[in-house]
Amino acid sequence: MSRSLRAELLGWLLLPLVAVVAFNGWTSHRDAMRTADLITDRTLLASARVIAEQVKETDGRVEALIPPSALEMFASPDRDKVIYRVLSPSGELIAGFPDVVAPPAPPRGLEPAYYEGTFRTEAMRAVALAQPVISKVDGGNALVIVATTLHGRDRLVDEIWLTSLRDQLLLVGMAALLTLFGLRRGLAPLLRLRNELRSRSPESLQALDRDGVQSELRPMIDALNHALERVQAYIALQRRFVADASHQLRTPLAVLKTQIAMARRDEDPQLRQEALAAIDGGVDAMGRLVNQLLTLARAEPGGAALRKEELDFGEIARSATEGLAGIAFDRAIDLSYDAAEEPLPVIGHVTLLRALVVNLVENALRHIPQGGAVAVKLERAGAAILLVVEDNGPGIPAEDRERVLERFHRLAPSTVEGTGLGLAIVREIVSAHHGTILLTQTQPPPGLRVEVRLPAAPGEAPPA
Known part of the structure; x- marks a missing residue:
């Protein structure tokens, strides 16, 4: 299934933005509700105060005249119902509807108390206000309740919230368009690189031009x-x-x-x-x-994918040296092998490590006179395993020691048949195992000393 980088980037940019818009829509609705409630509450309080100012005692009786202005405050296209209820200090209904729901708790002092309820199956919001009445007969606080249905408030909430949501969605749409434009411009170098690679000849392996691309693409x-x-x-x-x-x-x-x-x-x-x-x-x-x-x-590097594993280099070197005993016997050469008794683990390829030892020892056996000596030593040297092959042959001049590691290079004159690949193979095997090789002169001269160091397997501590 193909995937579009442009679509993924757009998704990662817009999805968080949509989530923010959704959260902001929720908070906007809550804020719109608070704003509409505040407007409704102020209107209710103003109407209740106008009515409360008309609560007076006349001829020993508490009365309340309801001015038209107290109810006209709620005039709107929604035709909300406005209901009221006025109780004397003794609790007697002196004006309004007797079935208007009373507040859950009486107002504290002269502070208004806002609450919600129902009036004849319709939701309403109301305010209760205490109004002091000076009277010799029925003194105390009268209770003024003004309530209204919520059609106007709900419409106001929808208008505020939907307007805010519309503006936010427009912003998201504009952000998407601008993001698409930005992605098109930003991905232009990558698309040019794609087109360049597509149009290239299969034989072309020239380096790509890194100028003109963003630092993230370099x-x-x-x-x-x-x-x-x-x-x-x-x-x-x-x-x-x-x-x-x-x-x-x-x-x-x-x-x-x-x-x-x-x-x-x-x-x-x-x-x-x-x-x-x-x-x-x-x-x-x-x-x-x-x-x-x-x-x-x-x-050689890249010649094959080497499957390496932990091996005992001592066992490999011993077996390889024993396999060359026949050549040493035929030429009357003293071939010796000396290695530590402890395991000498390395991470390597068993066939190549065996070829390393065989080529070094066979090279020494074939290039020294009959009756000579070849010594193979293997020991631990710190964090490395050291393989040393010494012979008492004619040795190699210092100026030729680096060149003999190259393929098909043979010292002249040479009376020994060979391909000139032995030491070149050794160098490539050592390099493939991240080791080092050094050719020096034996002491006392003449003779050749070859030192090969391979990293020991991790987790193996050198002896104290």
């Missing part, structure tokens, strides 16, 4: 450019691998083809057997080369 542009750089690097790696493989396989294949042609021509069984033996050796060499190329491709 990290995304930088991430895309970084991804394009990695794609370029991966393509370069693939092309380099194909070029290296074709270069290294071309010569052995040509030699094999020549040897096969010679074997076909030779009628002497002895010569044919020699040619077949040479072909067999060439196939073995090509198999080793292919394996080294595949190992190199796997170890």
Whole structure:
């Protein structure tokens, strides 16, 4: 299901605004009700005071004359009913309707008391007002009650509230239009970027222009450019691998083809057997080369997704060294292995770590004279696992120690057959495991000392 960034942004902007409008509508209705009640109450109080001023004692009897102005205050198109009730200090009805609802509690002093009730099934709002009466017979406070139905008040509430709500909805609509316009302008650089990517040739991996875009979009542009750089690097790696493989396989294949042609021509069984033996050796060499190329491709950054796990590097190194004992025996080389008895855990790829040890030890075995010595040591060094391979061969000059880590680089002159990939593979494997490699001279010279440091598995504390 496709999602629209414009719609999401608009939703996140407008939904809170709609929620605010809803809350404001509720408060506006409450305020409108208070305002209408205040107007109604003031009108009721003014009418009650006009009536209260007419409450007097005449000839020993308390009377109340209701002036028309007291009732005309409520004149409106709503035709609200206005009712009143006047009680003497003794509680006798002297004017008005006897069934007007009395207040829940009598007024306190001369302060008016407002309340709501019903009059003949109609809702009303009323005010009760105490009016002092000076009399020798019936002195005290008369009670004046004035009430009105609520049609006018309700209409006033609706007018105030709906007017406020209409204005707020208009503001929301205007905000939505302005937001849409702002989003269109604000998303224009992103849309231009989309159009640029769509119109690009599939072969184009040029970096995107980050000028003219908002600062919030620049990290995304930088991430895309970084991804394009990695794609370029991966393509370069693939092309380099194909070029290296074709270069290294071309010569052995040509030699094999020549040897096969010679074997076909030779009628002497002895010569044919020699040619077949040479072909067999060439196939073995090509198999080793292919394996080294595949190992190199796997170890290179981006060459494969390495599935790493916690491994005992000591066990891997011991097994790899034992597997090379045959080569050492054939060349009368003293191959020794020394490692700590404790586990030496690292996070790595078991095949590549084994290839690391094999290439280092085999490289030493093949490049030292017969009767030499190769020592393999493995120990913990702080937060790292240290692998050291030393030999007493001719060593490598200081100016060549960095170059021998490059692929297909061989020291000249070299009397040992090889592909020049062993140390290059080691460097790529070490890099893939976030380690370091250092080539130095043994003490005493001559000889070569190779140190490889790999991070120890987390959670393993170094020994005290």
